[in-house]
Amino acid sequence: MIDLVEQIVNDQLEATLVELGQPKFRAKQLREWIVQKRVDSFDEMTNLPKALREKLAESCRIWTTTIAKHTTADDGTEKLLVQLPDGGRIECVLLRDGDRRTICISSQVGCAMGCVFCASGLDGVDRNLTAGEISEQMLRLQMLLPEGERLSHIVVMGMGEPLANVDRLLKALNFATHESGLGISARRITISTVGLPPAIHKLAKLDTRFHLAVSLHAPNDELRTKIVPVNKTIGIEAILEAADHYFEVSGRRLTFEYVLLANLNDRPEHAQQLARLLKGRAALLNVIPYNPVPGLPYETPAVHAQQRFREILENYGITVKFRHRKGDKINAACGQLRRLSKENLVPLEGTTSAG
Template sequence: MIDLVEQIVRHQLEDTVKELGQPKFRAKQLREWIVQNRVDSFEEMTNLPKAFREKLAESCRIWTTTIAKHTTADDGTEKLLVQLHDGGRIECVLLRDGDRRTICISSQVGCAMGCVFCASGLDGVERNLTAGEIAEQMLRLQMLLPEEERLSHIVVMGMGEPLANIDRLLPALNLASSEDGLGISARRITISTVGLPPAIDKLSKLDTRYHLAVSLHAPNDELRTQIVPVNKTIGIQKILDAADHYFEVSGRRLTFEYVLLSELNDRPEHAQQLAKLLKGRPALLNVIPYNPVPGLPYETPTVQAQQRFREILESHGITVKFRHRKGDKINAACGQLRRLSKENLVPLEGSAPT
């Protein structure tokens, strides 16, 4: 079977249409139906000849994935547990905040970075997602919106380390940011990374202009290696150097992420060190009070500890934003996305691939 979303992100749809005996303009129609018109079947593509639709149904499929579970929260957050064609499972999220419609998507099945507080890496990494599988998350989450609404922001902050799968991620993001794709401005697309300098340098060379969020989680190498083990072979300074260069090339203000863990990285001396590390950089520090994960020993800092941490940073002129929790009651908040066991899968009616 030909996977049409993969064909779209790889710019191969015209070749497929030609092989099926159709003129080139049919590729544009097919792309519009799948990407912009949110259809779920070939039968809905009413401006395509019936014979062509039948041929598409025989040899192609829109989806390689199925929705295994769909969960909603009172704050409007929706989470999809997506089953892949080979049995792997990932999660992705739709967040509603005023007029913003933000999606959080995954880039790998699991994660190899080993961040000690994060659910996504508990079972290690299984494989990279294809460009089509990344794009399918966007399209499936878009279909949760009413017809009059559209996606406004994307954060690649779900399962996996995005820059460890950069060659498949970028074609999917190009679909998101192109005018004949989802039409989301590059400045509204954020790639979150623990910091892989060679991949950040590649983003700089390609002049991608996406927003970059670097997950620090500690103000010194000793503590960061404890929290983010991959740091042992990298080091904070190399990450900062690569991030600074990306800022120079892209002009995008950097964001640094910092998950606040009670009694581990939330003490006054940590705030002082962090302020010294970031001083003089045109950056936003996004502080995320820890979202508890069952089975892990870490706790959310007290309100007093959070306030003290913030006051120290702001006294040094650091621009700080504390992220409000959204989706934590359905395990859809930062650090809570993970694969579920097959026993927990609840297939939805009508979720079979097209």
């Protein structure tokens, strides 16, 4: 079977249709039906000849993925559990905030970075997603919007380390930014990474202009290696050097992410070390009070500990923002996305399911 989204993302659709004996302009029609008009069956493509629709149904498929579960929360957040053709499962999220329609997408099945507090890496990494599988998440989340609404922002903060799958990710993001794709400005797309310097330098060399969010989670290498084990072979200094270079090339203000864990990285001395580390950089520090994950021993810091941490940073002149939780009631908040098997796919109270 020919996978049409994969063909679109890899700019192969026109050549494929010519091989099927069709004129080139059919590629544009197909793309419009799938991307702009958001259909998911060939029968709905009414400006295509019936014979062609039947031929496409026999030799092609729009989706390689299926929706195993669709969960909603009272704050408007929606989460999809996506079934991959080889049996793997990933999650992606639609967040509503005023006029914003932000999606959080995954780049791998699982994650190999080993962040101790994160559900996504509990079972390690299975494989990289293809460019089409990354893009299908975008299109499936777009289909949750009513007619007249469109996606406004993308954050690559779901399952996996995006820069460990950078080539396929960039193909998917090029589709997202292209006028014949989703038409989302690069400045509204954020790639979140634990910090892989070679891949960050590659983004700079390609002049991608996406926002970069570097997940620090600790102000020194000793503590960071405990929280983010992959740091042992990288080190904070190399990450900051690569991030600074990316800022110089792209002009995009950097964001540093810091998940605040009770009695682990939330002490006053940690805030002071972090402030000294970031002082002088044109950066935003995004502090995320820990979102609990069943089975993990970590806790959310008390409100007074969060306030103390923030005050110290602000006294040093650091631009800091504490992220408001969205989707935590349906395990769709930061750090809560995980690989779900059929055995532990249990419906949550007050949710809806599809598929």
